Every structure is written in C-alpha cells, then in structure tokens.
Ligand SMILES: [Zn+2]
Ligand SMILES: [Zn+2]
C-alpha cells in the first residue's frame with residue numbers, strides 16, 4: 088500500500104477518498120476550493136481557501152490575505168471564521184482547507200488552530216478536512232481542531 | 247472653545263459633528279456601531295465595530311474577536327476588510343470605527359493600519375471616521391489610513 | 406490515583422514530579438519561573454515565563470509582553486526564541502513554560518507552537534516542559550513541540 | 565536639489581546625512597546594521613536589523629524572524645524590544661532600523677509601531693532613525709514613534 092506523506096510524517100490513518108465522504112463535507116471542500124480564487128497572496132503566490140459550516144447549515148468561506156509586513160497577514164481559516172462570527176454565528180460544525188503543496192496536505196497554521204479552538208465549546212470538537220485542489224483521485228486528510236491543538240492553551244483567569 | 251483630547255493629544259482640526267457629515271458617511275458610522283453587537287470580547291469587555299464601503303457602494307462590517315492567547319485576536323477593522331476582500335472587493339472608499347472609551351476616539355491599532363494600507367493603491371487614500379456610540383452631540387474624528395500611517399512600510403522587493 | 410486535569414482533558418501519561426527530572430531540565434524550569442518577574446501584562450494580569458536551551462548549553466529566557474491592541478502582544482515563548490535567534494542560536498534542545506492557572510498546565514498557544522516548530526529541523530523535536538510556579542509537590546507536564554502541533558503547517562513552496 | 569522618495573511620498577524635511585548625526589545615534593545605526601546578519605528570512609529574503617537604546621545607555625538589537633505561516637513572523641524592531649523588556653528595561657530613548665529596499669527608507673510596520681508606542685510613557689517620544697546599509701553618502705530618515713503612529717490607539721479601559 089502506498090504511504091502518504093503528511094507534511095513530512097507518514098500517516099495513513101486519517102486519509103480518505105473524497106468520494107467516500109458525506110455529501111455535506113464534499114460541498115464544504117468544494118466551497119473552500121472555490122474561495123481560493125479571491126486569495127490576495129502577492130508575496131507567497133500560495134493561495135489557500137477555507138470554508139466553515141455553522142450549526143444552522145450555512146457555509147462561510149475565506150481566503151488568505153497577505154501583507155507586505157508578513158506578520159499582518161491573515162489566513163483563509165481565520166477569514167472564514169471572522170466572517171461567521173461577525174454575523175453572529177460561532178457554532179462551527181465542520182471546517183475545510185484547500186491548497187496545493189507538492190508534499191502532504193496543507194493544514195491550518197498554529198495561529199488558526201488557536202483561533203478556531205476558542206470556539207470549541209462544551210467539548211464539541213470541530214472536524215477538519217484538508218485537501219488539494221487537484222491530485223485525482225482526490226484524497227482528504229480528516230482530522231479535527233482539538234486533534235491539531237492537543238493540550239491547547241486556554242486562558243481561564245480572563246473569563 | 248473647548249478642546250478635544252484625542253488619545254492624549256489635543257487636536258481640534260479633524261473633529262466634526264456627526265450631523266454635518268455626508269449621509270453616506272453617517273450610514274457607514276451607523277453600520278459600524280451596529281456591528282459592535284457581535285463583538286466577541288470576553289477578555290477586554292471592549293466592543294469595537296467597523297464598517298468599510300467599497301467602490302461599488304456595498305458596506306462590509308466587522309467586530310473585534312478576541313482570543314485567550316491575546317496575540318491571536320483580530321480587530322473589527324480587519325474583520326470588515328477580510329470579509330470584503332474574500333468576496334473579491336478590495337477597492338475601499340471609506341472606513342468607520344465605533345467604540346466607547348472615556349477619553350478621546352478609538353482609532354485603528356497599528357496592525358489594522360498596516361493591513362488597510364496594503365489596499366491603498368495608486369495613492370488613493372481611504373478616509374477614516376472614528377466615533378463613539380453615544381456622547382451626543384456625536385462628534386467624529388475625520389482622518390485617513392495614510393494620515394494614520396505616515397511613511398508607511400511597504401515591501402517593494404516582494405511583489 | 407488522583408487524576409490531573411490538563412486544560413480540561415484528563416491525561417496522566419506525561420505528568421512527572423519536578424524532583425524526578427534531569428537537573429538540566431530543573432534548571433530550565435527555574436529560569437522560566439524567574440523570567441516571569443519581567444512580564445508586562447497590565448491587561449491580563451497573567452504573567453508567563455519561558456526558557457529555551459540551545460545546543461551549546463546556553464539558556465535564553467522570556468516573558469509575555471502585552472499590548473493595548475491585544476493582537477500585537479508577544480508571548481513568553483516567542484520572546485525567549487527571538488532572543489536566541491537574534492544572537493545566532495537556532496538549535497533548541499529544550500523549552501520550559503511557567504505560569505499559574507488554577508486548572509491544568511499553561512501550554513504554549515498556537516502562535517508559539519507555530520513559531521517554535523519552524524526551528525524543529527531534521528526531525529529533531531524539542532522537548533517542552535510546562536509547570537506552575539507553586540503547587541508543591543511540583544508537577545510538570547512533559548511534552549514536545551511536535552506533539553503540540555501534530556501535522557504541522559510548513560510552507561514548502563517558499564523555501 | 566534632489567528630491568528623496570520615502571516609500572512613495574516626497575519628503576525632504578527629515579532626511580539627514582549620517583555623518584551629521586550624534587555619535588550615539590551613529591553607533592545605534594551601526595548596531596542595527598550588524599544585527600541584520602542574524603535575520604531568519606527564507607521567505608522574503610529581506611533582512612532587517614534594529615537597535616534600541618535604553619535610558620541606561622545599553623543597546624539591544626534584533627533582526628526579523630519569519631515563519632512559513634507568515635502571520636507568525638516577528639520583525640526586527642519587536643525582537644529588539646522584547647529582548648530589552650524581558651531584561652527589565654522598558655525606557656527606550658532611541659530606535660534604529662536598517663534594511664535595503666531600492667526605493668525609500670524601510671520604516672517600522674504598523675505592528676511594530678503599535679508595539680513600541682505602548683512604551684512611550686509620560687509623553688516621552690522615542691526618536692527613530694531609518695537607514696540603508698549602503699547608498700553612500702549614507703542618508704538617514706529621522707522621525708519618531710509618535711510621528712509614525714499619530715492619534716495612536718491606546719486601551720484606557722484595560723489598565
Ligand atoms: Zn493560519
Ligand atoms: Zn486593530
């Protein structure tokens with residue numbers, strides 16, 4: 088069996104064929120892929136799309152938006168998240184990320200993991216799907232926000 | 247004449263009465279104020295709203311969204327901006343920010359100034375209006391993105 | 406056996422008594438604790454200290470430094486890291502974080518995990534120790550940068 | 565008289581010859597230039613150095629340190645600042661930034677302006693000098709943190 092390299096690590100466990108996924112997940116991944124078209128990435132030339140589904144069934148999409156001062160850049164996942172949150176929706180039920188890197192899947196960066204984990208409430212984890220725009224048959228890394236940020240930092244004193 | 251303290255500095259020049267502003271600006275300020283309602287700010291208890299108008303007349307609004315890891319927080323201005331940009335709109339013609347601090351006006355932080363300045367193209371500055379939700383008669387600080395980020399950093403090599 | 410709550414999750418596996426740790430690790434944890442004294446945290450009142458050991462045996466310490474614009478804040482771990490890197494040291498062999506939260510251990514936030522992971526080269530993971538300043542007998546969460554950022558994001562195209 | 569382009573804007577006022585500056589400022593600019601050597605910038609290939617002098621006469625230097633997730637990058641100015649602050653020094657009396665861009669001077673980005681402005685206390689502004697590593701005769705943009713962040717955002721409620 089061919090082994091899949093996920094950002095350098097070998098892990099076959101959580102990779103599935105796109106066609107075997109629930110249709111609502113397929114729709115979410117397609118929305119994330121579509122969102123890549125609006126990416127503003129003149130510095131990296133690396134377009135990323137993301138999509139978040141909220142508990143009411145709505146989909147919010149985002150792309151990465153870079154800045155000449157790299158630190159001021161905002162990723163696709165956070166763009167999608169703030170769109171939903173600023174519309175009063177914080178109850179995320181699934182997240183998809185789509186980008187093309189030669190090796191492995193593009194997962195959310197640590198900043199985005201931290202941002203999304205803030206909205207994992209009552210232990211209700213958010214499933215997360217990472218895919219590439221092409222590479223047929225399309226394979227998808229299936230994970231979750233809590234899996235990607237184990238022993239996550241939360242600030243208890245502050246609430 | 248009473249002097250107005252703008253974040254510590256005395257400056258009467260750019261402060262105007264809300265009623266004297268163009269109706270499109272009044273509408274933008276009202277939209278920013280309304281957007282405060284969705285702020286997620288359990289750490290600061292400081293709700294900020296922002297609104298951006300794009301050249302096609304549309305208004306995109308945002309609120310601040312905080313994180314237990316403070317550095318992962320996103321301000322109202324950037325929330326509004328990424329919403330527009332991820333919908334393919336980058337041509338901003340005006341920005342409004344509304345928040346309540348006891349002294350002076352709440353202006354965009356340096357991160358947001360840097361983020362917005364990336365989209366000041368062809369020298370077309372973005373007028374910016376900072377107001378408080380109450381304090382009648384409502385007074386508005388009238389400035390602009392380039393005024394708030396003089397000699398701004400841009401990364402020429404990278405484009 | 407008493408169960409330990411680690412930021413909400415129960416996990417006994419990686420928790421050890423301070424006294425059983427290698428003396429070089431004990432020294433690192435003490436350095437992180439000491440570094441808390443310089444924290445600038447007027448907004449959270451939550452002081453964090455961190456310490457990084459480089460391969461030459463040197464220790465670099467850091468504290469959290471907050472900003473009125475929360476997004477511009479820098480954590481203790483990144484403060485320690487940039488101190489070392491700007492002195493030409495990027496070969497980290499261990500990291501310690503010390504802070505006092507009532508429940509569980511204070512682990513690095515996602516931003517810091519992402520920042521540190523950039524310097525995990527050739528698969529050489531960085532052991533990470535999270536402790537509280539008091540709570541005797543002192544217990545320590547023993548983990549690592551890669552364990553805290555599984556399937557981490559790395560940008561292959563850009564290098 | 566030849567006009568100098570400062571990031572797109574024409575401004576002759578604040579540009580001076582290196583040789584005419586106070587020797588302590590010359591020393592600071594040289595330190596910033598030297599600090600560029602430790603820059604970690606595999607994504608932009610744009611090395612920046614910074615130096616801060618504290619009221620006790622000490623110099624703290626920094627370089628930019630990038631991350632594959634651009635948002636997690638830290639600039640030279642902030643690296644220098646957190647080094648000083650984490651050593652208990654917050655009383656900055658001068659700042660220098662050195663980088664090579666073809667046009668104009670490299671000034672601090674908005675994130676760094678916000679970060680530094682937090683430590684402008686009691687209205688004691690921090691003079692700031694931006695220079696290029698070569699381009700003889702060396703010319704220097706002379707400005708200040710408050711000049712670069714007019715009507716700056718400060719969070720009064722939070723202190
Ligand atoms: Zn991200
Ligand atoms: Zn801001």
Ligand SMILES: [Zn+2]
Nearest residue numbers: 480513514517
């Ligand atoms: Zn952190």
Ligand SMILES: [Zn+2]
Nearest residue numbers: 639672673676
């Ligand atoms: Zn900067």
